[in-house]
Amino acid sequence: MKDHAATQGACPFRGTRIGGAQGSEPGLDHWWPNRLKVELLYQDPPQANPLGRDFDYADANAWIDHDQLWEDVRAFLHKPVEWWPSDYGHYGPQMNRMSWHSAGTYRIADGRGGAGEGMQRFAPINSWWDNGNTDKSRRLLAPIKAKYGAGLSWADLIALAGTVALEDMGLPLQGFAFGREDAWSADTGTYWGPEGWFGKAPTEQPADPQAGHPDQMVNRGLRWQGGPKDQHYDLENPLGASHQSLIYVDPEGPGGNGDPMDAARDIRETFARMAMNDEETVALVAGGHAFGKSHGAVPADKIGGAPEIAKMSEMGLGWANPVGEGNAENTMTNGIEGSWTPNPTRWDNDYLTNLFKYEWKQTKSPAGSLQWTPTDPDAPKTPDAHLPGVEHPLMMMTTDLAFKVDPDYRKVCERFLEDFDYFTEAFSKAWHKLMHRDLGPTARWLGPRQGGTFLWQDPVPEVDHPLVDDAQVADLKARVLETGLAHGDLIAVAWASASTYRDSDKRGGANGARVRLAPQRGWAVNDPARLDRVIDALEGVKADFEGEGEAKISLADLIVLAGCAGVEAAAQAGGHDVTVPFVPGRTDASDEWTDAESFDWLKPVVDGFRNYVDEAVGYHVSPEGIALDKACLLKLTAPEWAALTGGLRVLDQNWDGSKDGVFTDRPGVLSADFFRVLTDTDLVWRPETGEERRFTLERRDGGGATWTATRLDLVFGANAELRQIAELYAGADGEGYFMRAFVKAWHKVMMLDRFDAKEARKAALSDC
Structure with missing residues (x-):
């Protein structure tokens, strides 16, 4: 009581001192460093955005005078201000550095970083010593940002300033595209390296130089x-x-x-x-x-x-x-x-x-x-x-x-x-790639000076044929099911195609059907034999359908449509009459339009949805931590992540056909059985080894082993936040909630890369 009374009326921000640096009192991460940070799924929430949920940056940017903006930036470069004079009377080199350092955080391994959201404005990036005085560069641009308001994002302006500067100093440009939408809060999840470490050699080797770190990465680094x-x-x-x-x-x-x-x-x-x-x-x-x-x-x-x-x-x-x-x-x-x-x-x-x-x-x-x-x-x-x-x-x-x-x-x-x-052209092209590497497909690009198309953009052909209507979609679903392919096979190939997407740099996804090309067609996690069998059958369906009329369907569309048909059939087998939305308009990429080496970076090292762990990789982060990272890259909420994982388990979607986590007597039927077993208090989980990688479920009454599981299964019962969702789906009325969540989340993943279908994508990405 004495301690309680002493804290009454105390400042709630006990770690901050006026006029000084933040204090060092231990926080949540100090006491529980290995906890799964499910809150990473909710970074940059819409509540942080003062523009509101209905703001459309593409529409706002279309209203600005791009030619005048270009000239405003050019004029600024030659007008030094007293509080921060320009070197040599020209702000060009300073702006060039700012733009470079904004885009240069990009990393191909997980697509994070880059100029896409203007993260140079926030910690930790804004305070890295290598970004010294970029704060002055952005402040110098503030009058231009104010003039164009919400129609010009900071992310676009930061990239534009250095690009205009290069042109003003004599470099011919490839072009410049707008379309980078601002984040409104700091990125607290991306792991850039241990803060405070500047690479100078320590005097002694640390006791554990490769200790694990739970935040969004393959290993600590x-x-x-x-x-x-x-x-x-x-x-x-x-x-x-x-x-x-x-x-x-x-x-x-x-x-x-x-x-x-x-x-x-x-x-x-x-x-x-x-x-x-x-x-x-x-x-x-x-x-x-x-x-x-x-x-x-x-x-x-x-x-x-x-x-x-x-x-x-x-x-x-x-x-x-x-x-x-x-x-x-x-x-x-x-x-x-x-x-x-x-x-x-x-x-x-x-x-x-x-x-x-x-x-x-x-x-x-x-x-x-x-x-x-x-x-x-x-x-x-x-x-x-x-x-x-x-x-x-x-x-x-x-x-x-x-x-x-x-x-x-x-x-x-x-x-x-x-x-x-040759050097001039090489630098111009490399700069264009640097500025646009994480901007995504050209369907996201805005403005009148976008430039050409390059292989690193992961291009897909334009639609050049009539799209299928609702009646034809229904007909195609029936034709797919008549092939005799198992529902699980249809679901597996659609998931393999779409789940490569990562929102960090807008790469991957079902559009282009690159799952049928190298390297994705050979990934072990995609079960190449099954992939070949399903694609061959779907190509036959496509050929028969297109031989009967004017409408055409790409293999990219047909793979997704077949997966939707498989989900509907699996739900119907469990007594649920559901319709999985389908939006046509995808096209098929070719080998010539695909950088196989670059796409190999999209290969998962852990895929929690298919219970896949690449054992050849040395891990310093738990598998569930990497699975959370993938959920982040798929823009999933916690309920969506849980619903998709539990649903794919009972649909028997483990990559190797194992029964780990397939907690159902009806494999292949879409149900909430996974969550019912997971939260059954009459079951006890026995780890097979001290490392707790695999588990056997036994009944408390000694009834013997019932199920097997991995960490990627049990996390939904062991983590406090995820367990609340699992218990909801396991409840007497929970299967309805689960079914709606699964169907909506499935459609969301299928639509993540559909920047060409703006309104349909927006609807698919609305909260579960």
Whole structure:
């Protein structure tokens, strides 16, 4: 009672001090670090969006004058403001860096990151030291954002500013597409690496360098490397940087070691993780370093905290600099000082020319960071960015020297040196890919200057034929069922086709029917033998149907339609008369339109819906944690996740035909049996090993073993939040709730990639 009384009237925000940093009191994650964070399914909730549920960004963006917007950004680049003057009288290089760092968080392993939602505005990304002073770039653009209001998202403006800047400085563009809708709250689920770790070598190897982390990733990402003379951490997949708080790699070399060959290794790895090959990597770096300068005029220990811990009076700006005016010639960003070329606001080939023409020696910036300067005193100079008549030696980073010493990178550089037009086109295309990699299919792209179509966009053909009507859909369902294919086979192939979708970068899904192409057709989780059998039969149905009239149906549509027919038949077998919605309009991609290597990144390592775990992968996160991650990527709510998993279990959809989690005496019948067994208090779960990977259910009265299960099954009874849903579906009136949830969630997954069917997709994605 004494303790209770002492807390009455106390501030509810006990971890925050006015005028200071947040306190360190233990929270929920401290006490229960391995709990399954089901709340990750509800990030950026609609309640956070002040525009409301009915706001349509495409409609709002269509009303703005895109040509005038382009010119407004161009004019801004040439009008320095007093509180943050532009280098060389041109904001182009500064905007270029901001855009690059926004898009450069993209990682191909799980599609997260990128420019798509403007996440550079929020923690933790807005406060990474590698994003130093990007807060100033966004604040400089605030008047343009205010002019165009809701019709111009921050995400689009951040990407646009650097793109217009490149064009203004002389680079021909491939185009630019709008369509990036803003998030309205921080991304608290994506794991970028251990916060506070900057890649410097520790003095001792930690006791458990690969300890698990439950947040949205395949493994924690810490890999211990080397012996006593070579100790450093690298971040593993899916992480897209060599260490946390960086966009790519340490410009001074791994751990600040100044070794260009080590830097080349990290560059190749990190750029590959963001879907760039060697040529694209060199084009982006050499192209980007043709402009602007690096800033290291002031030691880091003089600079204030990042935006998230800055003083209230700074109004969201961080990295306060007490030296001089805190900007211009006294700017501190990454600690390296100087420019790569004599003409930092003009597109030319001077970066590569200087890199290869001169020898370079290590030196230190005023801030104490390692950098390189020409050994030849007659090498060109670069003008001071702010002081008239002052010149400086050229500068290179360790990561720049990497392109000179790595033999494969050197070959690319030499080709660019020999053919500047080729280099120009390569940089223009690589920039376009960088800015648009996570924007999704062209059906999402907005604006008048979108540019061409590229393989990395995962293109599908346009619809060029009449679509089937309701009567023809019913006829096709009957024809599919008459093939004699098992309902479970139809369901399995439709799920394999659609469930590749990931909302992070809008890749995958049923449109294109790439499940019939390499590499997806050979994935073990898709049961290739069954896949071949079903696709062959459906191709026969398609040929017979199209031979009888003008209407046509793609195999992509027919795969989904067949799955819907299978679900309806399975529900009817259990006494439920349901209709699964179907929206035609998908088309079939070809091998020529498919980047097989890129699509292999969509292969699941854990698929909780089909009870699949790739045992060849070493896991530091529980299978259920990765299954939750997939539910996030499918935009599922917790009830939808539970309903789909439980439904697919009783539909006998385990990838290998096992009976783990198939808690029913009626396999193949859609029912709530999974949840009834899962929540039966007369059953006891016995782990087969101490690791608790598989379990046997036994009756408390000693009646013997009844069922087997995996962690991917039991999580819906063991997790407190998921158990509430399971108990609802298991109740006397629960099967109706379950059936509606399953059908709606099934339709939702089938429609996730249907950006071409805007209203139908919106209806399918409405809350369960």
